[in-house]
Amino acid sequence: MVFVRSVMSLSRGRSRLVVTGVLTGLLLFLPGPAAQSASAPDVPPRGSAYMGIGVLAHDGRASGPDATPAPARANQIEGVDVSSHQGNVAWATLWGDGVKWAYTKATEGTSYTNPSFTQQYTGSYNAGMVRGAYHFATPDTSGGAAQADYFLKHGGGWSKDGKTLPGVLDIEWNPYGGSCYGKSKSGMVSWIRDFVNRYKSRTGRDAVIYTATSWWTECTGNYSGFGKTNPLWIARYASTAGTLPAGWPYHTMWQYTSSGKTVGDHDRFNGTQDRLQALVNG
Structure with missing residues (x-):
């Protein structure tokens, strides 16, 4: 003035x-x-992440989101994964459509539990499916061992009942900030190791690792050290599962779409029913 x-x-x-x-x-x-x-991209509230949130935002753009996959082979078994976003799931309908296994989000970080967990986890079991739980990792909020303990305390355990799949570590793009949660490649590998080691020590089972190849390459440097112990659940919404992260000669599961029937996220187990049961039994 x-x-x-x-x-x-x-x-x-x-x-x-x-x-x-x-x-x-x-x-x-x-x-x-x-x-x-114009404003900063919307950041979802903590706890709202789900398996594949990063694939839709990153890999989906590159490979074509929800591209039509090749027809399922006889040795591929249909599955689904759900979170609080699905609420009460029509498990009988999914069972009738040939879905034989399911995973439910149990926890995120060390402060969130899925309010729909009981209906989803027990509902899939009652429908006849083998089922398990997954944990959405937030490596910037607490250590890997602490998050494994929280997961185990809130539904992520395993029992040899013939119906329970081993727990899953969902490690992918950070929906709340930088892709790699502020960690170096070696720091991320150490965090994942702390999680899977704690899970193994408390359950006797090796946790399944859910990830996408491009995230794994970016944030772990394409580390190959988990391939001999931890089953791989690869995420890719395309016609094939594509190139796998280093160390894994094959994938155990493949999340191939986010727009399937009844619930969006559909998956394929890479094996016959007896191999699925072997994963259940450990």
């Missing part, structure tokens, strides 16, 4: 020119409709 008043003391013609120039300059810095509507 001081600058505008000072130029007004000059001759009328010059003051009009300068003031106009000042106003024009100010307008350049005032947000117009486009600038006002």
Whole structure:
């Protein structure tokens, strides 16, 4: 304002020119409709993440989201994964459509539990499916061992009852911030190791690792050290499962779409029924 008043003391013609120039300059810095509507990407509330949230936002754009996969082979068994977003699931309908196994989100970090867990976990069991639980990892909030303990405390355990699949570590793009949760590649590998080691020590089972190849490459440096112990659940919404992360010669499960029947996320177990049962029994 001081600058505008000072130029007004000059001759009328010059003051009009300068003031106009000042106003024009100010307008350049005032947000117009486009600038006002532009904002940071929406960040979902903590706890709302689900298996595949990062695939839709990243890999989906590259490979074509929900591309039609090749027809299921006789040695591929249909499964689904669910979270609180699905609420009460029509398990009898899914069973009638040939779905034989299911995973339910149990926990996220060390503060979130799925409010629909009981209906989803026991409902799939009562429908005749083998089922298990998964944990959505947030490596920026607490350690891997702590999150494994929280998972085990809230539904992620395993029992040799012939119907329970081993727990899953869902490790993928961070929906709340930077892709790799602020961790170096070696730091991420250490975090994952802490989680799976704690799970193994408390259950006797090796946790399944759910991930996408491009995230694994970006955030672990394509580390190959888990392939001999932890089954791989690969995420890719395309016609094939594609290239796998280093260390895994084959995938155990494949999440191939987010727009399947009854619930969106559908998966295929890479083997026959007896191999699925072998995974259940450990």
